[in-house]
Amino acid sequence: MLPAALTGLLASAPPGVDEALELTDGLDAVLTDGLARPGAEGARALGDLAAATGSSPLAAPVREAVSSVGSGPVSAASLAALAGARTALTGAVHDALLAVLDTALGRTRAEAHAPAAPAAAPAPELEGARAWLTELAVAGWRGVDRDLAAGADAALTPLLEDPARRRLAVLLDGLGAELRAHCPLSGDQDPPARRWGDLWARAVLLAQDAFPAWPGAPAEEVSGRLLPLGADLHQHPTAFQVQVHALLEPSGGGPARLVRTSVSALKVDVLTRESVWGLVAEHAALLGALAEHRALEVEGMPLLDGGDLVWHDDRARKGEPADRFTAARLHLSGAAAPAVPALERHPARIAEPVLLEGYAAKRTTGPVPGLALDLDGARLPVSLLRSPDSSSLDVKAAASSGACIGLMRWDAGQWSVQLLGVAAKKAPAGQTHTADWALGPTDPKSASALRKSDPLGTLRERAGKLLRR
Amino acid sequence: MVPTVHGRRLGKVPYVELADGRVQGVVSSGSAGERVYVSSVSADSRTLSCATNNNRPCGGLRGAPCKHIRSLIDEACRHYGAERVAAYLRMDAGQDAKDALMGLQGPVEPGPTGVVFTRFLRYLSYLEHPGTTAPIPEMHWFPAGRSA
Incomplete structure (x- = not known):
């Protein structure tokens, strides 16, 4: 996104928004x-x-x-x-x-x-x-x-x-x-x-009887190369969802399409941080591609009207290594975006992938300390609320970044960017992404702590003993 | 949103919650492998209770917390933070929260053993439901954020 466009976006809300x-x-x-x-x-x-x-x-x-x-x-x-x-x-x-x-x-x-x-x-x-x-x-x-x-x-x-x-x-x-x-x-x-x-x-x-079960049905089946841009992680005490934003290059040709694919599981409150990834481990091809920064080849995968690819791990295989910043630079500006299904339209659902480069990350003070990206004078806040604790992408990595792939968000009445991945300013080859721990923490200390405590394994064993007597 | 919890030693205390005006949970027996105790401390009268899940009262509980209640409090503090546990039990704000919790005294009464154990089973059942790959757009309201 160009600084001039960003300045315009941040300047004022569109007419009617405040009144509504x-x-x-x-x-x-x-x-x-x-x-x-x-x-x-x-x-x-x-x-x-x-x-x-x-x-x-x-x-x-x-x-x-x-x-x-x-x-x-x-x-x-x-x-x-x-x-x-x-x-x-x-x-x-x-x-x-x-x-x-x-x-x-x-x-x-x-x-x-x-x-x-x-x-x-x-x-x-x-x-x-x-x-x-x-x-x-x-x-x-x-x-x-x-x-x-x-x-x-x-x-x-x-x-x-x-x-x-x-x-x-x-x-x-x-x-x-x-x-x-x-x-x-x-x-x-x-x-x-x-x-x-x-x-x-x-x-x-x-909770209405008539509410349609699927957000953007009907589905078409698609095949091609899927280039993940990053993973948006959601959780509350009893649920965890990974929503991957990706570019789909259809095998039949045509422009790249922006898609999202989601995998989710129910959980309990004590499963947080690095222990959440084990909940969705069954989707091995997807998690492998996320952790290893690879593309995926998909075959006959259902794609809903709203741009949601309904994940079937058996219809996908891990492909070649694919640099996310390269993919975003090549395809993101020309990619076709899906319509938003009527009943999903809400400001909280706005999560548009963007590539931002050439900014200065600045820590901000104020009532709550924060971080903002300064693009030629236009200041875009970084959403720390949406910066997951189940990854190594922390405030420090964000503050020392020179480029990022993120999602444009509109939370609490203002635009912000949620970081999905960053490249370090001093050494751009050094990248940190939210899903780097998809196959387990890459940091040895966290990895050994997780192996030792294994909260998911401990609770599943209890559940097996007590619930299936 | 709900403050993130910090985790606890699950082998020792597989279940803990702040609910129904009590700190309550399930504590593994130190000696007998499979046996578990259901322990609780109530906020209004500081009533202490501890019994096996088959309702046999804990022999170690006499006015002062038994080792199961001490484990429960310990792990509740690890899980929620001592301040939150003390606030839930309406302890004096002036004192150090952890010290105050460790010095608990109260009458001993039979507790809601069956209810808490059923809630523990319900808790575990969350891990038995299959996951889905249908999108849940509502989860956008629940970002997996870092708590400040």
Whole structure:
């Protein structure tokens, strides 16, 4: 990305973004105090929400939901309408942000297909989730006590059994863990209202019978050479996901395509840092290519409309060594980007691969110490929140880097870059990437500590003894 | 987000949690190989409890913490940090958290042995579910970040 384009991007938010977020903040304030007692300010916020969606297909259900709040029990349909209105607004914010980012990057994005078809059959296993999400909304974040927070467990237990419900199960578990850790809130403590509002609204949608099981179906099958750019790591106490961003060179020719591929596992809280990689060890070809900086050859791999390659380790084999910076320099600027599936549109999902070079990394002070990349005067913050502890890419490596492959993010109202890999400024051949430990820590001290403690092996052995008696 | 935990010696204390107003968990028996103890300390009255998973009371628990409760507290401190454990048990903020925890005294009562053991089994069951390769876009809200 050129410094001039970056300066423009960082200068101001696209028109309408602040206004849309003001509306969702209004709803989030209502969710903080609880739908049971919206108050005068809450009623006004709900009225504004209804007015904002007044010319959309959501108009009638949102109007009905807003008028029912504060008068008697809140119906599941009302909650779905409110969550839908919030999602439409955050979706619009996503579209505006991604459009200015694409312009700054000169990236061409595919046209979106029609949204995935709604699931046809009713799903009784979702009832517990809907009931819990309703109780949360009625009580409000300030009214969540220990018992209500613990209600997540009962709601998600029937969902854990079914891998097709993994998205909702993982989300409820993550939200439940945060509520258990922070609730009941003390009187002077404010909840992270926007974050919990985001999680709540997405969970309400995922808990609808009609929500499509796959984000960007239907799939085509693709073959060709896959050049990994880097790995984005996600985790909460009971889940871990590796999302690899890569360039696909289709075997039939044509421009390189930007794709993502994800592998995930459920886990327990004590598995963190270097011990998480063992959870996804079954995907040996993928992890091998990540750890050894190689390309992959894929054959007949399903690719969803949203650019998600559905990983089948048996349809891939490790290829030649492939330098990620070389791949990014050659192909990234001309690569075709996929459309974002309608129901996934949210600012938190923006994760666009970029190659940044010729910057000066500067440590910043302030309320929280940080790091920023200075590109000819344009200062792009580095997202340390998204800098994983399960890798050797630490702040020191980032601060002494001269080039990086990263993901452009929009967190907490500002642009930042999440580092996936860096090349040292003094010796550019010295690279550090987030997935260098995919086959185990490369640092001998951590490797021997992990072999000695082996938390995953110890717990699996216990599970084997106790659960299969 | 939830603060990251620091890990613990799993051979000694395979399960620990701050839940239902208690520090509670499962502790391996020092002597008999397969046997485990369910131990807990409650926040409101500092009630101590320790029994095998078959509900046989621990012989070492008489007013002061037995070695199982001491292991539980030790590993809970390693896992969550002593400050967080002491805060959960509403101990005096003035004292050194670890010292205060090690000097615990309290009445001995039968604890929620069955409940905690069931929660331990549920915890282990997370490792038995197969992984997936279908994308989970919701995980973007949960970056595997370094805690400051």
